[in-house]
Amino acid sequence: MPETGRYTAIIEGNAKQAAIDMGKPNLTQKDIFPTMGLVSDAKSISALREMFETSRAMFVIALLGTFPGYWFTVFFIEKIGRFKIQLMGFFMMSVFMAIIGVKYNYLMNKEHKWTFAVLYGLTFFFANFGPNSSTFVLPAELFPTRVRSTCHALSAASGKAGAMVSAFGVQQYTQDGNVHKIKKPMMLLTFTNMIGFCCTFLVTETKGRSLEEISGEDEKQNETQTKSTKPVSGQQDDGWD
Secondary structure: OOOOHHHHHHOOOOHHHHHHHHOOOOHHHHHHHHHHOOOOOHHHOOHHHHHHHHHHHHHHHHHHHHHHHHHHHHHHOOOOOHHHHHHHHHHHHHHHHHHHHHOHHHHOOHHHHHHHHHHHHHHHHHHHOOHHHHHHHHHHHHOOHHHHHHHHHHHHHHHHHHHHHHHHHHHHHHOOOOHHHHHHHHHHHHHHHHHHHHHHHHOOOOOOOOHHHHHOHHHHHHHHHHHHHOOOOOOOOOOOO
């Protein structure tokens, strides 16, 4: 896994390599934000100005895409249910990423920057009005009490591992600006989302159900109580305490 520029500079003492690594922009900095008109050309502005414009662009995307997605989940999760929200989120993300991947040449033209901005923003919206939210909620509800913390941690670790693989894997295809290479990870992400869509059918809906009911602990408790109150064989219950 590639190390950060800070590690390379301070720990390894290789300032030259650190400068090279930190100078490599990611896909959003290099292509997506400039196409939308959210940042200026990095060659024409100072490093401080570039950092400010990139931060501002990320804030705009979060404000218009990420935050609304989370709040939609808050308002609708008990009405629509976790299952449908996650299913819809994975499907819509697949659709938008497939469009961006197939039409990347077309969308990179600044004449179509608003189309690109809408598709990119909707991808973030349905990521959060979808699996980004439901995958926080479902592990806390689905796993039985005795293993809930452990299984929740394993689920979270799996998600973070996938994010790391995706981040560093996609980066390998986007550094040189080759459009055909950029299309490959977009289509791979589309395929990954469809796998998530299919796996969602294995998930139990937890809307309106207690944790005991979901884990089956209520049924076990009722069975135990029934056995403990059952009359001993050979004796009749005369109704008197």
